[in-house]
Amino acid sequence: MFKFRTSAFAAACLSMVTAGAAQGQGSAPANANPFYAGKAITLLIGSDVGGGYDVYARTIARHLARHIPGAPSITPRNMVGAGSGTAAAAIFTTAPKDGTWIGAIFPGVIIGPILDPKPQTLFDPAKFIYLASADSGTRVCATGVGSQVKTFADAQKQKTIVGASAAGGSTRDYAAMLKNVAGGQFEIVSGYKGTADLFLAIERGEVDGLCGLDWSSLKAQRPDWLRDKKINLLVQTALEEESELSQMGVPAMWGFVKNDLDKKAAELVVSQQIFGRPYILPPGTPEAQVRILREAFDKTFTDVEFLEDAKKSRIDIAPSSGQKVQDLVARIFASPPEVVDRAKRIIQP
16 A cells, blocks of 8 residues: 655645645545556466466466456466476575565475475475466376277286376376376386477377376367377376266276275375466465455456467366465375375375
8 A cells, every 4th residue: 555755745746636626626546556557477387388287377377467456467487397396496485475476386396295205395385375276177197099008907917108207296196106006007207398298208109108197288288189089098086087087988096096095195195186277476475465366366267258268278277266275285284194104105106
C-alpha cells in the first residue's frame, strides 16, 4: 500500500486532488498502481526445452499475466539439472523473495528429500510456498513398437532396457520402483536430459522404453505414436486408475504389488502425482503477493482462452489449489518412519 510522505510536495498534491473533487472532477485512489505494474516475472522451469513440464509452463505463461493486477511480463527460463533440483535450489536460495520469481519443478524434487538416503540440504520442500498444480495426472511405463516387450507381464520375464533422467526424476525413480515392488526386469540407463531426448532414444533403438512418463506428456508430445500404435503401454501408476487408460486395457500397477508394506511405500511415492505440475515461490514471499498469484493461477485454470490453448497444446488440466498442495506436502512429510524407510529403498536401482 502506498503512503504519502509529509512534505510540501505531498501537501500540494493533496490540495490539487481536493480542489478537483470540489469542482466535480472526482479523485484517483492513492494505490491506483498495483504491485506488479511495470514489473517482470521470471518463470524458472526445471526441465529441458520441449519436455512436458516445459510445454505446461510456457502455455500457462502465455495467459497468467492477464489475471495479475498490473499485467507484468512473464519470461520462461529453463534451468536443467538434478531432476529439476537445480531450479528448486535457485528458487529457495537466490531468487528474490518478492513474488517476481516462480519455479516450475518436478514433484519428485518435492518428495525427494524424505526418500533420498543422502538428502541434499540446499532447500526444504516443506518451506516452499505452493501456488498451484496444473495437473494431477497418471504416469505410464511404455516401450517402443520395435521392442519385444509388449506388456508388463513380458517385462517381468525378460530384461527391458529403460531410459531415465537423474535420481529424483520420475523416469528414474518409477522404473526403480516398478522393478523393486512389481518385478519388472528393468535395466535402467540414466543420464538423459528429459522426455524429448528419451523419445529420440526409443526411436533410435537405444532403449526399449521408459517409465514414470506422464500420460498427458505422451499425448502432448507424441500423439502420432498413439494414433499409429507405435508405442506399447505396459502399466499405469496413480492412486486411482485413469479411466481412459483402463478402457485401453492398460493395467494398474497395484495388481502387481503383493506386499502390504511395499504397497504403502509405493503409495507414498505415487502421492506426488496429485501435485503433478507444481508452481512454487521462495519461502518468505510476502502474503500479499502469494494471494495475488494464487488467485491468478486459479483464474487462469478456468480461463476459456487458456483452456483452448491447452487443448491445442494437447495438455490435460486437472488443477489443485496452492493451499491444497501446501497441505498435502505437510502430510507427506509426516509419514510413518517405516513407510518412509521402505519407500527410500524401492526407488533405488
